[in-house]
Amino acid sequence: MTEKSPKPTAASRVTLTQLMLPHHANGLGHVHGGVIMKMVDETAAIAAMRHAQRPCVTVAIDSMTFRERIEIGELLSCTAMVNYVGRTSMEVGVKVSAENPITGETTHTNSAYLVFVALGEDDRPCSVPELTLDSDEAKRRYEEGAERQQYRLAQRQKRARSKSGPDEP
Numbered sequence: 001m002t003e004k005s006p007k008p009t010a011a012s013r014v015t016l017t018q019l020m021l022p023h024h025a026n027g028l029g030h031v032h033g034g035v036i037m038k039m040v041d042e043t044a045a046i047a048a049m050r051h052a053q054r055p056c057v058t059v060a061i062d063s064m065t066f067r068e069r070i071e072i073g074e075l076l077s078c079t080a081m082v083n084y085v086g087r088t089s090m091e092v093g094v095k096v097s098a099e100n101p102i103t104g105e106t107t108h109t110n111s112a113y114l115v116f117v118a119l120g121e122d123d124r125p126c127s128v129p130e131l132t133l134d135s136d137e138a139k140r141r142y143e144e145g146a147e148r149q150q151y152r153l154a155q156r157q158k159r160a161r162s163k164s165g166p167d168e169p
């Protein structure tokens with residue numbers, strides 16, 4: 001397979017699991033949101049790099065909602081897969097879950113979408129392989145990812161029109 005041959009989503013799918021320990025806690029004793037966000041970004045970056053077979057940087061993270069607390073002693077798992085690819089960018093979806101390792105009870109706590117850009121030798125965006133859409137689910141994910149990307153780029157254009165320079169809070 002050459003670097004630019006199309007690839008199935010299964011080729012880059014990845015799950016990271018980590019036991020949540022006291023140093024992962026916030027002031028209330030639950031898992032700190034920043035710990036979850038970091039692991040989401042890392043897992044998604046692995047999926048993007050596996051797909052592109054190039055170093056990748058995060059260019060956008062969609063809003064994240066925390067619906068469930070994750071407790072110390074639980075296993076935090078992030079599963080990432082590439083949903084959509086443009087020319088140099090990839091949308092990666094991440095599913096976050098918390099598992100009680102003793103009982104096996106597992107809760108899907110939240111999901112996130114991130115966009116990565118592959119970098120070439122010159123440190124500039126470079127093209128990535130296309131996705132092989134080998135199932136109805138892969139096609140659905142691709143189409144939904146394409147719609148989200150269209151929305152992100154429209155938002156970017158709107159921001160660029162209203163101001164110059166990076167986004168402000």
Ligand SMILES: CC(C)(COP(=O)(O)OP(=O)(O)OC[C@H]1O[C@@H](n2cnc3c(N)ncnc32)[C@H](O)[C@@H]1OP(=O)(O)O)[C@@H](O)C(=O)NCCC(=O)NCCS
Nearest residue numbers: 056057058059060085086087088089115117125152153156
């Ligand atoms: C990512 C980066 C290399 C892009 O450079 P750029 O000059 O803006 O490149 P482009 O405008 O050609 O965009 C590259 C791709 O990103 C996409 N993109 C750019 N901004 C985006 C946004 N806000 N949302 C979604 N996609 C975006 C473009 O659509 C393009 O995708 P395509 O080739 O598939 O169509 C540059 O912005 C950068 O280095 N950012 C900092 C990254 C970083 O530090 N991340 C955190 C640590 S990993």
